Amino acid sequence: MVRLWVRAELSYPASFAMLVVGSMLINALDFAGIAIMFSSIDSLGGFGLREIALLYGATGVGIGIADTLIGSVERIGEFIRTGRLDQMLTKPVPLLVQVCSDRFTLRRLGRITQASVVMAWALPIVDWTPSRVLVAVLMVLSSSALFFGLFVLFSCVQFWTSDASEFANAFTYGGNTLTQYPLTVFPRELAIALTVVLPIAFVNWYPCLYLLGRSDPFGFPEGLQFCSPLAAAVVVAAALLVWRTGVRRYTSTGS
Numbered sequence: 369m370v371r372l373w374v375r376a377e378l379s380y381p382a383s384f385a386m387l388v389v390g391s392m393l394i395n396a397l398d399f400a401g402i403a404i405m406f407s408s409i410d411s412l413g414g415f416g417l418r419e420i421a422l423l424y425g426a427t428g429v430g431i432g433i434a435d436t437l438i439g440s441v442e443r444i445g446e447f448i449r450t451g452r453l454d455q456m457l458t459k460p461v462p463l464l465v466q467v468c469s470d471r472f473t474l475r476r477l478g479r480i481t482q483a484s485v486v487m488a489w490a491l492p493i494v495d496w497t498p499s500r501v502l503v504a505v506l507m508v509l510s511s512s513a514l515f516f517g518l519f520v521l522f523s524c525v526q527f528w529t530s531d532a533s534e535f536a537n538a539f540t541y542g543g544n545t546l547t548q549y550p551l552t553v554f555p556r557e558l559a560i561a562l563t564v565v566l567p568i569a570f571v572n573w574y575p576c577l578y579l580l581g582r583s584d585p586f587g588f589p590e591g592l593q594f595c596s597p598l599a600a601a602v603v604v605a606a607a608l609l610v611w612r613t614g615v616r617r618y619t620s621t622g623s
Contacts, residue, residue: 391478413552425487426572430511432480445526510596517603527614570599
């Protein structure tokens, strides 16, 4: 199914290129706003522009990969309302794979490309060591997995409600917006919540503290700087559990 959607998209190369470039430009406006802000300030929450660029790039690449691979899951409510989910359940392919493959599009690569450029611009400020290279790689993989889990977890609400896609967006795209900035611009209570309740601080904040050689400004344990893979595993496991629960309680629209 993915191959069919990609082939259809690439059959109009000029249109595809314009969509990708358009996506890059739209996402670039986010960072442009941050850069403009730095024309009148030297730091934000104690972090310079390139340090924030590292945070921005890491979360942008993470959500970009997750959105490309599984973004269609937020349309599960539409599949339920139209009866499309019933058709998918009759096929010998895992339901989650079918949902994510539907309307698969490569134009979301624009977000990944733009975020990668910003991140590449920030990387020279890191004093690289073998351990920091490993943490950087794990940060990208873990952030992608974390957003993957969040997409699935909050989209599952639509098994119990008619349409809650915007509810899911508040935690996925909203979480991406929060993690574009250092947590020091938020109250300590929110930093705790983003570590323990909705662990999106592990998307980029904790690993970036290690990459930048910074101690935690909130005084949290330094061990958290290495816990992104664990946080991602917990979120993905919880998401898959809720997904299975939602599928089991699903009642066909034809019954």
